Amino acid sequence: YLTGRNGVTLVLKRGKEFEVLATNKLDDEFRASAALVGKQMLLRGSQYLYCIEEGATLNKQEVSSKAVAGPKKISSKAKAEGDKSKRELLEVIARRELPKDYPGGKGHQAFVDKWFKTAGAKGAEVGQLWEEQQRLFPDMKNRGESFIKILDYVRTKGNKAKAARPTGNANPHIKRKVQAEIRREPGKPLGKTGALSGRIQDLAGKAMSGVMVSVFDDSRRQSTSVFSQPDGSFRIEGLHESNFKIRARLLGQQDGWVENVTLGKDSIVIKMSPATGEDLEEQRPASDAFGQLSFDSPRDRLNFKMMCAYCHQIGT
Incomplete structure (x- = not known):
């Protein structure tokens, strides 16, 4: 039994050859697989929980009770308005900063487990918001951080964490190309623009291609990345005058850094060395x-x- 999000369930014949035995349609939206319990099939839709059983019948009393007490079907307009409200709330949560007591990295799971031990009813609220987050923003970039922001919103009742200033599209989960926001003091000129260029080499001086070279401008919270060419060269243009940090990154190699770089330098050489031990272990997928x-x-x-x-x- 294969159920699609559009409510269509395909019944496939078990065997070496593909054969569709039946196609069934329910007027609902599904995001979970069917669960088989004995002779019954349970399907969780957006509006109802369905129980399907072959040959099952309802007596008059059950039908009457179901007609009176059954859930009221939500109109498409009401559903759209509800989704809009949830989306707006989740977008506000997504712009929050991570809580200061969140350790990140390897401490993520321990942080979550510790909070849920005493969360009580708030844990269920986090679960509901997280389910809506996955439904409305299936392509979110960082699932772990998104979950922590929801958790922190619930535990602080949305009041304590400061929201980060949004840039570009208001939806932070849509993948898009965004020009970094340039922050400067009022009246302070941007300064001249220019480029940085150089080469990436291994310890023996051999050119390395395909290395991601990133330039960081901390004063403007801006970064730009390119990849080194077959001869190891790279060039990043359109940079405003500042002091930059440059990082070279490639799987299997230790990150190479150069700091306090100013515009106009065209002879930057970054040497890459193989990653070993824990550095290499952390790079494994x-x-x-x-x-x-x-x-x-x-x-x-x-x-x-x-x-x-x-x-x-x-x-x-």
Whole structure:
């Protein structure tokens, strides 16, 4: 049984050849797989929870009770207005700064677990907001930070954390190309513009291509990135006068940094060295560790992947 978001469920024949036995349609939106319990199939829609059983009938009393006490269908207009309100709230939450007591990185899960132990009813509120966040913003960039901002909003009742100033599109979860906002004192000129260029090399002096070279201007909270060419060269143009930091990054290599760089330099050389030990370990994709886990059955492996993949990228 395969249920699509549009409410269409395909019944496929079990076998080596693909064959559709039946197609069923429910007037609802679905974002969860069907659950089979005995002879019953449970489907959770946006408006109703459906229980389907072959040959099942309702007596008059059950039908009457269901007609009186059953949930009222939400009109498409009311649903759209509700989504708009939820979207606006989630956009406000997304612009909040991360809480100061949030450790990030490896401390993320411990931080979440500690709070949920004493969260009580607030934990359910976080869960509801997170479910709406995933539904309305499925392409959010950083799921972990988005979850923490929702958690902090609920635990502080939305009052304590300062919201970051939005730039560009008001929706922070839409992937887009944005020109970084330039911050300066009133009346202070931007100064001249120019470029920075140089080369990326390994320890033996050999050119390295495909290295991501990023220039950071902390005074304006601006960064620009390019990739080194086959001869190892890079050039970044359109920069305003400032003191820059340059970082070179490539998987398997330690980050190379150059600081206090000013406009006009065209002979910057950044040497890259292989990453080792913990530095190399931290660069390994999550799928690498997932592939080393042992499961009792393929089904257990799939269940683990489906449960964890809601929040964590674990590869295939």
